[in-house]
Amino acid sequence: MPLNLIAEVEAWATANDASRSEAIRHLVELGLKVKTEAKPVSRPGRRLRAQELATKTIEKIIDPTAPPEERTQRRRQLTKGPPEFRDDRVDLPKAKGK
Template sequence: MTKSIRVITKKKRGRPATTGRGTQVGERWHPTELAAIDAWIASSPDKNITRAHAIRRLVALGLRVKTPAQPIGKPGRRLRAQELATKAIEKIIDPAAPPEERAQRRRRLTKGPPEFREDRVDQTKAKGK
């Protein structure tokens, strides 16, 4: 009796993709963050959503929100520093000089000489230059 020929098919390895195509991103979450996500899931009308789906929804909501940009520095501090500098300059400037001359000197000392103004990194650049 002759042996029958058996065709061996190669088995597919691993688990099939469940969420479709896309880039997988792995993240570590702290227990407080997971608790907040779970609380959001509990408060949502659809109670059967998974954490992954909830995170995707929360990210989508966060990306839709437009927030104003935070100021780089506190404007109150800058104004206070300018006031203090003006008071210190007033003590140094010659009181016999005319008021226009004193104002020009004070402005030159607080803003800096014109040749160095474009090199200053603490002030925004003028749009026309």
């Protein structure tokens, strides 16, 4: 265990008139009683990196001689995907009423 965690366990043991092993046992029991839902780990850095890579790749695909409005439209079509697949995408929020 890290030294700072050992110090916290020792402080808890002293405050509760217990030995270190009794404190660890009790704290583990308390921790096991707590019911929390596991949350997926959010990694915004990965999301941003994937977005950057996708943007760079899309820029290579899109015709550089196309007008800016058309390039924006093409980029949007590539990132949103075909309309027939949009309902199946799990990374997009579902529209209300569906």
